[in-house]
Each structure stands twice: as structure tokens, then as C-alpha cells.
Amino acid sequence: AQSVTQLDSQVPVFEEAPVELRCNYSSSVSVYLFWYVQYPNQGLQLLLKYLSGSTLVKGINGFEAEFNKSQTSFHLRKPSVHISDTAEYFCAVSGPSYGQNFVFGPGTRLSVLP
Amino acid sequence: GAVVSQHPSRVICKSGTSVKIECRSLDFQATTMFWYRQFPKQSLMLMATSNEGSKATYEQGVEKDKFLINHASLTLSTLTVTSAHPEDSSFYICSAAGGAQGDTQYFGPGTRLTVL
Numbered sequence: 525a526q527s528v529t530q531l532d533s534q535v536p537v538f539e540e541a542p543v544e545l546r547c548n549y550s551s552s553v554s555v556y557l558f559w560y561v562q563y564p565n566q567g568l569q570l571l572l573k574y575l576s577g578s579t580l581v582k583g584i585n586g587f588e589a590e591f592n593k594s595q596t597s598f599h600l601r602k603p604s605v606h607i608s609d610t611a612e613y614f615c616a617v618s619g620p621s622y623g624q625n626f627v628f629g630p631g632t633r634l635s636v637l638p
Numbered sequence: 639g640a641v642v643s644q645h646p647s648r649v650i651c652k653s654g655t656s657v658k659i660e661c662r663s664l665d666f667q668a669t670t671m672f673w674y675r676q677f678p679k680q681s682l683m684l685m686a687t688s689n690e691g692s693k694a695t696y697e698q699g700v701e702k703d704k705f706l707i708n709h710a711s712l713t714l715s716t717l718t719v720t721s722a723h724p725e726d727s728s729f730y731i732c733s734a735a736g737g738a739q740g741d742t743q744y745f746g747p748g749t750r751l752t753v754l
Contacts, residue, residue: 560745567644567731568682568745614681626672626743628681 526551526617528629536635539607545600545632547589547615555619557598559589562612562631571613574598585609610636640666642734644746651722652754659717659749661732667712669736672743673705676729688715712737722753 527550537543560568572583579591589600615629641664651657670689674682688694688709696702706718719726733743
């Protein structure tokens with residue numbers, strides 16, 4: 525079975541500061557990794573995904589994530605956050621086939637302060 | 639990108655009544671649709687997976703007679719919460735995959751169900 529851990533339930537950060545949201549996963553099979561963002565009372569929007577190839581993945585809204593197989597991590601980063609980035613962020617894993625056995629992490633609440 | 643809609647966005651009902659939630663893929667044919675439930679300040683939990691024309695596959699612990707899922711066409715899946723009770727109050731989110739979008743799941747905006 526696969527599992528996803530997001531160690532930080534809440535991350536407050538000042539506007540224009542860098543941020544890293546941590547994600548670790550556990551799986552006995554090859555995985556595909558995703559980051560989603562959820563704004564209040566809305567569904568999920570895909571930020572980025574890792575399928576294969578380069579371990580550094582760039583997504584929308586200036587976010588990027590790096591897949592580290594040895595550390596089973598897929599941390600999300602942004603060099604300079606905006607107030608509008610305030611939202612809930614979910615890391616997810618699927619595998620061994622793409623889109624199969626989708627498991628979400630508990631989420632990290634990013635609060636960007638003025 | 640692919641667009642998935644849900645209707646209604648919010649619904650309030652009395653205990654004991656049934657509620658139907660629709661999930662539509664607006665610009666692609668979704669061979670597979672997923673239904674998730676999200677409790678306040680918690681992550682999404684997969685309830686069931688449905689393939690067009692087939693019976694839904696429910697996750698362990700999800701009552702299939704309680705949460706009826708129908709995926710009758712490539713663009714529409716419905717979730718019916720039968721004899722709803724206050725503990726069924728939650729945020730229900732669907733996602734769709736398939737067709738030109740491949741296996742990528744595209745999520746709907748969610749439906750807030752409140753059972754009084």
C-alpha cells in the first residue's frame with residue numbers, strides 16, 4: 525500500500541519570501557507524484573506532476589518540485605510567494621500504473637502574510 | 639485544460655431524504671470517474687471509482703447501498719446519497735479521466751452537502 529506524509533499541517537510565510545512544502549511517500553512500486561492546490565470551497569487544481577525523466581518539475585504559478593528517490597521525497601518550492609498563494613496544498617501518489625491507486629497526503633495549509 | 643463541473647455546488651437537505659450530485663466532463667470523454675469525500679480540514683478520501691457502463695468499485699468501508707454511483711455516459715456520473723443523515727454532511731469532489739486527457743485526473747469544484 526502507498527502512503528503520503530506531509531509533515532507540516534500549517535506553514536505561515538511572509539509575502540515575497542521563499543517557501544518549501546514537504547512531502548514524503550512510501551510505496552513498494554514505482555510511483556507517479558503530484559501536487560494539487562485547493563482554494564477555499566473549491567475543487568483541486570493540478571500544480572505539477574512527476575512521471576519520469578528530469579527530477580526537477582516545473583508547474584504553474586511559479587511552483588516547482590524535486591523528486592528524490594533515495595529520500596522518497598517530492599518537496600514543493602516557490603522562490604517568492606504572493607498573498608494569492610494562500611491555500612491548501614496536497615501531495616499525492618499513484619502507481620504502479622499512472623492514475624492507479626491515487627492516495628492523497630493530509631494537506632498543508634499555506635498562509636501568506638502581508 | 640479539461641473542465642469538470644459538479645451540480646449542485648451546495649445542497650442542504652433534511653435527514654432521511656436522498657440527494658443526487660452530478661459530475662460532468664465538459665470537454666472530454668471520461669472513461670473513468672472518481673468520487674472523493676473531504677471532511678473539514680482533512681484530505682480527500684477516495685470513495686469509489688466508476689468506469690462508463692460498469693458497476694462502480696467502492697473502497698473499503700464505503701457503503702455501496704448508501705452511496706449509489708451511476709456512470710451511464712462518457713460525460714456524466716452521479717452520486718446519490720440515500721437516506722442522508724447529519725454524519726453524511728461533507729464536501730464531495732469528483733474527478734474525471736480518460737479520452738484525450740489520458741489518465742490525468744481533473745477535479746470538479748466540489749459539492750458541499752449539509753444534512754440537517
